[in-house]
Amino acid sequence: MIEFRNVSYTSEDGNDIIKDVSFKFSERFVVITGPNGSGKSTVARLIAGIIKPTSGRIFIDDKDITDLSVTERAQEGISYGFQQPVRFKGLTVKDLLSLASGQKLTTAEACTLLSKVGLCARDYVGREANASLSGGELKRIEIAMIMARNTRISVFDEPEAGIDLWSFNNLINVFKELHENTQGTIIIISHQERILKLADRIIVIANGVVTADGEGSKLYKEIQTPGCVYYRKGE
Amino acid sequence: MPFKGLDAEQIDLLKAITGRTEFDEGSAYNLRLNGQGVARSVTENINIVPKTDAPGIDIYIKAGTKNETVHIPVLLSQSGLKETVFNDFHIGDDAVVTIVAGCGINNHGHGDSEHSGIHSFYIGKNAKVKYVEKHYGVGNAGKKVMNPTTYCELGEGSYMEMDTVQISGVDDTSRKTTAVVGRDAKIVVKEKILTDGDQKARTEFSVDLNGENSGAHLVSRSVAKENSSQLFVSDIRGNAPSNGHSECDAIVMDNGRVVAEPRLSANNIDAALIHEAAIGKIAGEQIIKLMTLGLTEKEAEEQIINGFLK
Numbered sequence: 344m345i346e347f348r349n350v351s352y353t354s355e356d357g358n359d360i361i362k363d364v365s366f367k368f369s370e371r372f373v374v375i376t377g378p379n380g381s382g383k384s385t386v387a388r389l390i391a392g393i394i395k396p397t398s399g400r401i402f403i404d405d406k407d408i409t410d411l412s413v414t415e416r417a418q419e420g421i422s423y424g425f426q427q428p429v430r431f432k433g434l435t436v437k438d439l440l441s442l443a444s445g446q447k448l449t450t451a452e453a454c455t456l457l458s459k460v461g462l463c464a465r466d467y468v469g470r471e472a473n474a475s476l477s478g479g480e481l482k483r484i485e486i487a488m489i490m491a492r493n494t495r496i497s498v499f500d501e502p503e504a505g506i507d508l509w510s511f512n513n514l515i516n517v518f519k520e521l522h523e524n525t526q527g528t529i530i531i532i533s534h535q536e537r538i539l540k541l542a543d544r545i546i547v548i549a550n551g552v553v554t555a556d557g558e559g560s561k562l563y564k565e566i567q568t569p570g571c572v573y574y575r576k577g578e
Numbered sequence: 579m580p581f582k583g584l585d586a587e588q589i590d591l592l593k594a595i596t597g598r599t600e601f602d603e604g605s606a607y608n609l610r611l612n613g614q615g616v617a618r619s620v621t622e623n624i625n626i627v628p629k630t631d632a633p634g635i636d637i638y639i640k641a642g643t644k645n646e647t648v649h650i651p652v653l654l655s656q657s658g659l660k661e662t663v664f665n666d667f668h669i670g671d672d673a674v675v676t677i678v679a680g681c682g683i684n685n686h687g688h689g690d691s692e693h694s695g696i697h698s699f700y701i702g703k704n705a706k707v708k709y710v711e712k713h714y715g716v717g718n719a720g721k722k723v724m725n726p727t728t729y730c731e732l733g734e735g736s737y738m739e740m741d742t743v744q745i746s747g748v749d750d751t752s753r754k755t756t757a758v759v760g761r762d763a764k765i766v767v768k769e770k771i772l773t774d775g776d777q778k779a780r781t782e783f784s785v786d787l788n789g790e791n792s793g794a795h796l797v798s799r800s801v802a803k804e805n806s807s808q809l810f811v812s813d814i815r816g817n818a819p820s821n822g823h824s825e826c827d828a829i830v831m832d833n834g835r836v837v838a839e840p841r842l843s844a845n846n847i848d849a850a851l852i853h854e855a856a857i858g859k860i861a862g863e864q865i866i867k868l869m870t871l872g873l874t875e876k877e878a879e880e881q882i883i884n885g886f887l888k
Contacts, residue, residue, distance in 0.1 A: 391870055417872040429867040432827060433799070433885035442881065443871050492871065 344369040345390065345496065345528065350399030352385055360385045362551040363399070370543035372522050373530045374559070376566065377548040378574050383532045384426060386548065387500045390530065391423035392416040403496065420495040420527075424488075426504055428481035430473050436484055437468045443488035456487045459520070461513035478505040486517060495527040503535045515541075539563050549574050583616065584653075591653050591682030594714045606648040608635055610663065612656040624648050624675075634664035634696075637677075641670030641702060649678045652695065657687020657720050662694040671702035671733070678710045681724055683748075685717035692723040699728070701763075704735040711740070715747030722748050728755045732763040734789065739766045744779065745887060746772065753781040759820075761789030769798040770887045773806035773834070782811040787820035787849065796824040801883050802834030813841040816849025826855040829886060831879075 345368060352361040361382045375383050388394045389401060392413040400409045408416055417423075431439070437453045448456075454464030460483040470476065472484060482505055489497050502518075503511055515537050521529055522541060531538055539545060542559030547566065554574070555562055566574075584592065588611065589599050601607045606624035609617040615635070620626050623643040627636045637648060650665065669675065685691040701707055715722030724744075732738055744751060757765045765785065773779050785794045794814055802808050814822035828836040840853035860882050868878035 393866055393870075413866060413869040414872060414874050417870050421870075423870045425863075425867065429861070429863045431864060431882065431885060433888050434881070435885075438881075438885060442868060442873065445872065488871070 344402075344404050345530070346402040347386075347389075348400045348402065350389065350396045350401060352382075352389060352394060353397045360551055361389070361396075364548070364551070364553055366546055366553055366556055368544055368546075369528075370559075371526075371528055372518075372541055372543045372559070373528065373546065374539050374542040374544075375530065375532050375546045375548060376534055376539060377554075381548045382551045383548050384500050387423065387498045387530070387532050390496070390498050391421060393423070417494075422489045422492045422494045422497045424485050424497070424499040424502060426500040426532075428478070428485040430476075430481065432471060432473050434472055435468070436470055436472055439472055439484065439488055440491050444491040448491075456491050457484070459490060460484070460487045460517055461510060462487070479507055479510050482506050483510060483514075486514070490517075490521070493525065493527070496530065497521075497527060498530045498532075500532045501534075502531065503533060503538065511535075536567070539566065547574070584611070585655075587684050588653050588655050591655065591684050591714070591716070592651055594716075595680035595682045595712045596649060596651050596678055601649055606646065608637075608648075608650045610650075610652045612654060613659055613661050621646065626650075629664060632664045633661060634666070637665065637667045639667070639669045639673045639675050639705075641672055643670065643673040643675055645674050645676075647676040647678060651679065652681040652693055653684075654681070654691050654693055655684040657685050657691055657717075658689025660690070660692040662696065664696045665698075667697065667699045667707075669699065669701045669705045669707055671704060673702065673705045673707075675706075676708045676710065680710070680712040680714070682713075683715045683717070683722040683724070685715070685720045685722050688719045690721040690723060692721075692725070694725040694727070697726065697728045699730040699738065701730065701732045701736045701738060703733045705733070706736070707738045709738065709740045711742045713742075713744040713748050713751065715749065717747075721750060723750045724748050725752045726754075728753075730755070730757040730765060732757065732759045732765060732792075734760050735762045736760070737764050737766075739768070741768050743770045744772070745770065748779070749775075749777050751779045753779075755781075755783050757783075757785045757794065759785065759787050759789060759792040759794060762791045763789060764793040764795070766795045767797065769796075769800075771798070771800040771808060772803070772883070772887060773801070773808055774803040775806060776804075777806040778808070779806075780809045780811075783813065783824065785814045785822065787814065787816045787822055788818055789820070790818050791820065792818060793821045794823065798826045799828070799886055800826075800836065801829045801831065801887060802836050803831045805833045807835040807837075809837045809839070811839045811841075812853065813843070814851055815843040815845055816851050817845045819846060819848035820850070822849070822851040824853045826857070827886075828857040829860055829883065830857060831859065
C-alpha cells in the first residue's frame, strides 16, 4: 500500500509543483496521468526518494519512508524507471542487469531478461550502455532492469516516451505480463490510452493536485471524453 | 614454472602487472628484477638477446610466427633504484604476436624509485602485434616514477594494438608514444589511467600517418581523484590519404585536474582526422540511477569508475 499524506513539493526556483496531495492505494496496477507539466513525474520521483517533499509524509505499507534516502528506499523494495534512461560509458548492459538483480548474472540469464522486453539478447548483453544505443533500446533495457529487481513496488515514468510503435506494442505486452505474473505493485506515469486501459486504478493529477481518483475501467472512459474536466480542474 | 629467488612481495608485483606468478614452460619471457635480467626463456620463433651497449634487450620475432606470446615484466623492489632500459622489438613480416610488458615498483624505502622504459617497435609487413602494458606501484614512502617512451614503425599492411593501464600507486609518469604508420597499416592505442593523491600523469601521442590508407585510433580514459593531475596531448598528422581519430574521456573528482590538448594536422587533402574530448565529473543522474538499484552513493561511484576504466 502506498500513501501520500498532504504532500507538497516546491521546486528550488519557488514553483509549487505538488500541492497538498493525498492518496492511498493498494491496487496492483496504478496509472498516474494528467496533462503535461501537471506534476506526475514529480510524484514518481517523490516515491523513489530522488526528491523529498517540502511538506507531508509518504508511507509504504504503513511505514513512513519520507526521510529514507534513494538507496534505502531501493532496499525497501522500490524500483524506479527513468523517463530518460541514463547512459554509462564502460558499464555493459549485462553489468547493469547484474547490478539490478543484485547478483552476477550469466549471459543466459541476462539474455532471458532482455528477451522479455523484445531485445534480441545476444546482440546487447556485452554492449556498453552508452550513446551507441538508441533511446528506445535504452528504454527497454531500463524496463528489463526493473524486471530484474522484481521488487514490491515498481515505478515507471512515461515508459512509452521515445520508443517506436513496434516497441510500444511489445511494451504493452510486457506490462500485461507483469500485471498477471508479479505480486508487486506497478505504478506507471503515462498518457497512453493503452496503458490507461490496463489500470486497476487511475489517479489524475492536474496543476499539482489530484483531480480524480478511482477505479481504472470507470475513470478510463471518463478521461477519454473530449475536454475531460479532470484535466482542467486544477487550474 | 615459478621463478626461483623472488620473495613474496616481488611475486605479488609480478601478479599485479601480468596476472600470473609463473609463465608457461617453453614460452618466451624475460624477467628484469632490480636492474638485472634474472630469468629468460626463448622459443624457436622468439629470441631475446641482452644488449651489450646499454641496459635492455632485443626481441626478435621470426617472420610468419603465429599467435605466440612473450612476457617481459620489470620489477623494482629496491628503494632508490633508478634505471633506463632500452628494449627493441623486431617483428618479422606476417607475424602475429602478443607482447606483455609492464612494470611494478614496490618502494617501502624513502628513496625515489624510477623506471624509464624506452621501447622501439619495428613491425614488418602485414604483421599483427598486440602490446599490453600495465604499470603498478605500491609503498607509501619514496616516490614511484615510471616514464615509458615508445616508438613504433609500422610497415605496410601491419597492425598494432597497444593496451596500457596505470591504475594504482604510480606517483609520477610521463608517457610518450610516437608512431610512424605506413601504407594500409593501422595503430590502435587504448590507455587507461587512474591517479589519486598528489600523483601526476602526462601522456603524449605523436602519430605520422605517412602511408596511403593508414590509420590511427587513440582512446584515453582516465580518472583524476583527490589532488592529482593529468595532461593528455595528442598530435596526429595526416600526411597521406588516411584516417585518424583521438578520443579523451576523463572523469575528475575532488580537486583532480585534467587537461586535454589535441592537435590534428591534415597535410593531405584526403586526410580525415577527428578528435573528441569529454572531461567532467560523474553525472549526478548516473549515481542516482545506481542508487535506485540499491547501491550507496560510494558504491555507485565505484561501479561507474570501475566500468569506465574496465
